[in-house]
Amino acid sequence: MAPDRTAALSELALLLQNSGATPVVRRGRVVPSVVYDLRYRVAITACAFTRHARPHPGMSKAISIRSDKLKFLQFIAIRPWLVGPVREWSRAKGDAQRSMWTSDRLKRGFIGDTMHDHIVDYLVAAGLLARMANGTHLTGGAALQNLTADIVREDLFVSERVALDELSEITVTNEMLEGL
């Protein structure tokens, strides 16, 4: 596990204090948001995978999902207030006039979510996800589904799960997944 970065700041504060300064360290302002927490991201990725993955043709028990779709879904689930704009974006496809009004930041934002890529690498390395031979899909077994079941049972991450439910009723096109 990475060392707690706030400890270094406390040390800095101590040094400043010894120099006669009166530093005030607001740890809440320097600690990272939980958006960057491994367990949070694994939990939301598991929920997104379990909710949206479908049985893969030719594979009896495994379920799979397009890797870029998983990236898109978990990005929105972590930011549930984006569900409305995504719905608008989806509706605007094929309507050039309306399409101009949808946010480019939203269109491209999720593509730059490198932390998700690291999470997927981590889950693949741990054998919880597997990259399929076609290179586009991820497949997974019972571990992520069990993790999701625990989360549901404990009533955790409700707004994220509601967002994932709402996303299931929105058509996500290939163009959207490419940020177009």
Next chain:
Amino acid sequence: MIQLREVQVRVQSEAGPLEGRHVFRPGLNVICARNAFGKSLSVNAIPWCLGLEVLFGRPNNDSTFFPLAAHSRIDLPDGTAARVLSSEASILLERDDKARILLSRAIKGDTTTVRVEETNSGGVKTSSKLMARSQAMQDEHGGLQRFLFDWFRWPRQKVMTFKGTEVDVYAENLAPLFFIEQQHGWGDLQATQIGRYAQQQIAEVSVEYLLGALQAIRSRFEKNRLQSMESALRERARNISERIQSLFQKQGWAVEWSGDGSIRGIEAHWSSRSLMTAIVQDTKVDLAAERTRFTEQAASLRSELTKGRIDLSSVSAPAGASQRAIDLKQRRHELNTELHRLKGQLDQGREVAHSLEHRLQASEDVLRLVTSGVGRLAEVECPTCHRHLVPDDFALAAQSAESIEAHIAALKRDLELMSRNGTSLERALIKTHAEAERVDADLRDAERALQIVNEAVGPAREQIAAVAARLTTVERAIDRVAQTAADIQAFQGEVDHWLGEARGLRQVDTSTADLPKRVAAFTEALRNYLMAWGHSAINPDNSAELHLDERYDPYLGALRVKALGSASDGARLIAAYTLALAAASAQPSIRGLHPGFVILDEPLQQNPDKEHRKLFLAFLHKHLAQDAQFQTVIFTSLDESEIKSLQRQKITVSPLHAKHFLQPPSGTAGAEASPSGVSEK
């Protein structure tokens, strides 16, 4: 205690008179007859004569819940049918002091009245005709319910309605606890309780009434009355506050004058300062000073208009009027821009607050996940080399609980800040909006003044027109200030009146000293009756766990008895509950207000399986059923062997062998249900 002694039904048909009669004894009475004998006719006569047709969901004086034979057509033994010309039901009740009343009411005919023949304990007879339903409780001399409450020695008791009015406890509220009607009565405890009168907690009140816990009912009434008054007062406070806020908003004043919270909280808030003081303190607006200022301005303009010197060489009046209109337009534009900016900031602030709320919830969930270990992945290792996977190798990190807690605290502070920022923006928006409205009004005045000055001919007229227009504007401002001051004064009057009423509310006596021992007696009786009826969920080992909740709903430990056992246990629970209430009330230490008779109509038809019949008969064999200190009348259908079995136990069973309850008067022997051939106890 009262006993039901007799039920009679008389029918005058095209084919001649017909009648039927049941006679009842003290204690347990089992009336047996096959289906279609006319049991329902005789059972329904009891509530009908007591003016209780509302138990059947019928309108007042509507007798159509009786079988057709009582009001339309009757099938005769020869296979023909005859039209019913008139019909009447009677019941005879006897009190423990031997006073009797015979209540007779037409089933077909004038159904609005009940004929009462009363014989007091000294043998003196009187008769009267009383209104069955209309004003039946309110009319002291002509109302049946009023008469029955007096004769039953039932004190009148008020309860609150959900509308905040006071009404009596009526006989139809009590009857579902001693009259279990065949069609609906077995569905639930007090299944035929009347809900449409909107009496608060009437099911609980009815139980307490029959147990004689009048102190508890009065306390409940006082509490409900106080709650109702407080609720009305809170509603009024909200209404007054909303109207005051609307006035403040119109003026662009951000003054705190909330009508939310408890009565005492609002009282403390509203009495801490007057409306006028609040306006001066929160907005620095002094209406009296404003009025003085405008009045002085008006006086000055009036003087200028009537006595002022006119400079015939000055041509600046049109330019001045024009400049004022331009300045106001400019101000209007600035305010519009400001409004747009404030709205934008408010919307953005709300979005940020929404996202912060989400982040806060997510962080709290992650903290729970970290501290409780919920949803934690088992040891994460490489499936091939079994090496432990270090998140750092993947540029990932798991935060400590302490770090997450610090983040949560920061988010809470941010949220609080956003909330204060939102309140501040809302106030600024109100103020700016009000100023924009004022500028609009001033602009209209300025444009009118400009038009008048432009239309004036010559410098003198131009100057006079300009001063007159300014005077009009100032006078309008004086009127506005005066009207606002008057509105505030009127609101202050309402506030003062409200405060007077709030201070008048006093805490009530909530003593329920007469309740615990009565409820304990009822619970103990219920325990015994449930076991005697063979309720499958209650046995000697667990019966100590049986208790009644605050709504007198029976529970076994934490589970509702209603939800326990088999489907047929539902009927057993209702029968046991009804009989236990009568038994508890009859105890010498309780001396409740139960009338002393219980009528169970067709308890077997609810579940005619063999086990249910067996348990029913087993109950009737028990001392608890036979030796009760109250009268039990059960209408049912038993076969010959079951009847004989009961008769061997010396139970009062009235087997009815005639084809129908109603018979020609000469043949009453077959119809009369006196316990002939039946052993009496």
